[in-house]
Amino acid sequence: MLAVIRLRNLFAVVMLFGIYSFLAAALFVTLNAVDVAFTEAAVGAGIATFLMLSTLALTVRREKLRRKRSVIPLLVVTSIGATLVYGTFDMPYFSDPSAPVHGHVARHYIESSTAEVGVPNLVTAVLTSYRGYDTLGELTVIFTAGIGVLALLGYRKRGGKP
Amino acid sequence: MRPPIQPHNLVLRIAAKMLIPPILMFALYVQFHGETGPGGGFQAGVIFASAFVLYALVFGIGLARAVATGRLLRVLASIGMLLYITVGLASLFSDANFLDYDVLAQERMEGQHLGIFLTELSIGMTVAAVMIMIFFAFAERGVRP
Amino acid sequence: MSVLIGHYNYWIVIFLMMAGLYVVIAQGNLVKKIVGLNIFQASVFILFISMGKIEGGTAPIVKEGVSLYSNPLPHVLILTAIVVGVATTALALALVVRINEAYRSVEEDEIHEQDQSF
Numbered sequence: 169m170l171a172v173i174r175l176r177n178l179f180a181v182v183m184l185f186g187i188y189s190f191l192a193a194a195l196f197v198t199l200n201a202v203d204v205a206f207t208e209a210a211v212g213a214g215i216a217t218f219l220m221l222s223t224l225a226l227t228v229r230r231e232k233l234r235r236k237r238s239v240i241p242l243l244v245v246t247s248i249g250a251t252l253v254y255g256t257f258d259m260p261y262f263s264d265p266s267a268p269v270h271g272h273v274a275r276h277y278i279e280s281s282t283a284e285v286g287v288p289n290l291v292t293a294v295l296t297s298y299r300g301y302d303t304l305g306e307l308t309v310i311f312t313a314g315i316g317v318l319a320l321l322g323y324r325k326r327g328g329k330p
Numbered sequence: 331m332r333p334p335i336q337p338h339n340l341v342l343r344i345a346a347k348m349l350i351p352p353i354l355m356f357a358l359y360v361q362f363h364g365e366t367g368p369g370g371g372f373q374a375g376v377i378f379a380s381a382f383v384l385y386a387l388v389f390g391i392g393l394a395r396a397v398a399t400g401r402l403l404r405v406l407a408s409i410g411m412l413l414y415i416t417v418g419l420a421s422l423f424s425d426a427n428f429l430d431y432d433v434l435a436q437e438r439m440e441g442q443h444l445g446i447f448l449t450e451l452s453i454g455m456t457v458a459a460v461m462i463m464i465f466f467a468f469a470e471r472g473v474r475p
Numbered sequence: 476m477s478v479l480i481g482h483y484n485y486w487i488v489i490f491l492m493m494a495g496l497y498v499v500i501a502q503g504n505l506v507k508k509i510v511g512l513n514i515f516q517a518s519v520f521i522l523f524i525s526m527g528k529i530e531g532g533t534a535p536i537v538k539e540g541v542s543l544y545s546n547p548l549p550h551v552l553i554l555t556a557i558v559v560g561v562a563t564t565a566l567a568l569a570l571v572v573r574i575n576e577a578y579r580s581v582e583e584d585e586i587h588e589q590d591q592s593f
Binding site: 178181182185188189192195196199200201202203204207208211212215216219220222223224226227241242244245246248249252253256257259260262273274277278281282288289290291294295299302303306309310312313314316317320321 | 526560569573
């Protein structure tokens with residue numbers, strides 16, 4: 169991650185980001201989240217990296233050298249990080265079965281999903297049946313992003329006439 | 331119109347020709363097996379779009395545009411959204427809540443299965459169409475007139 | 476000592492989050508800022524998924540003979556978040572391409588100079 173900050177060659181930055189996404193997807197598999205790993209590998213290491221490479225092909229390849237180096241962002245980031253670390257001391261332990269996040273609604277989904285929905289994949293059952301309205305909103309966001317990109321980049325060629 | 335077959339892109343062309351149909355089949359497999367294993371609409375849509383991207387990268391954007399025209403992609407994305415909303419409205423008109431799949435068929439389980447199948451299909455269609463649309467918009471921007 | 480072993484996943488996530496945040500605040504190149512934003516997003520995903528893991532559980536797909544599943548609720552949230560994140564990134568990159576065509580640069584300070592010199 170520190171290499172992403174220091175590198176000026178943007179192509180290398182995008183490649184490192186692709187590797188980072190792929191490592192995150194592998195991490196998700198070891199954390200028993202196979203659906204999420206699938207989506208992260210396809211979307212993060214595939215589409216996002218590919219779109220950034222297209223943007224690099226249409227803009228510049230290297231970053232300009234900054235003349236003044238201020239230390240304020242570093243201070244801001246360190247203080248926020250320290251506050252967050254202080255805040256995590258109250259959080260439940262990693263992979264603790266008695267954490268509050270595993271009670272209530274999640275337990276209801278796991279126990280009664282087979283009787284009510286009948287689909288083995290619990291993530292699909294929750295995503296499309298119990299929380300189908302949120303998935304409709306997600307679909308709308310993707311659709312809007314597609315229309316937005318079409319409106320921004322769709323019709324005129326580079327520097328040409330409409 | 332077709333890019334010339336030269337020795338240095340021969341391997342790429344053959345590999346792409348052999349890879350693209352399995353990629354499309356895999357996308358369909360992931361779409362329809364989203365209920366019994368990992369997968370579902372989003373993953374299937376992205377994999378489907380990546381097959382088209384591979385085709386456009388190897389064979390040129392002109393040929394890829396001939397297969398997936400702008401109009402077809404827009405229509406497909408809109409049909410996906412409308413199908414999802416129609417499923418919700420169908421349950422609304424049958425005296426139940428919006429997007430309640432229980433009332434879509436005679437039996438409750440059948441209704442749930444039908445609702446989930448249609449929903450995943452519409453998600454896959456819209457995601458694939460939008461991803462291909464975004465890719466073509468980016469790629470055609472750099473074409474010198 | 477058990478505090479360290481129990482909480483190390485949060486600290487890794489906080490480090491990644493701060494690295495992404497630093498790239499967004501401090502770097503001037505617009506494309507690099509978007510990469511930093513995506514690093515930030517991915518670290519938040521890791522946070523949620525690591526909170527959903529249960530010791531000894533398996534993937535949340537119902538099978539014979541398995542009794543303990545990992546919590547499917549964070550998986551659903553993160554699935555939606557990943558796809559929304561890529562939609563936002565696509566729009567942001569389209570904006571960067573248009574900015575580059577209008578201002579002939581993707582550096583933040585040069586764009587500010589051109590804006591203020593009107």
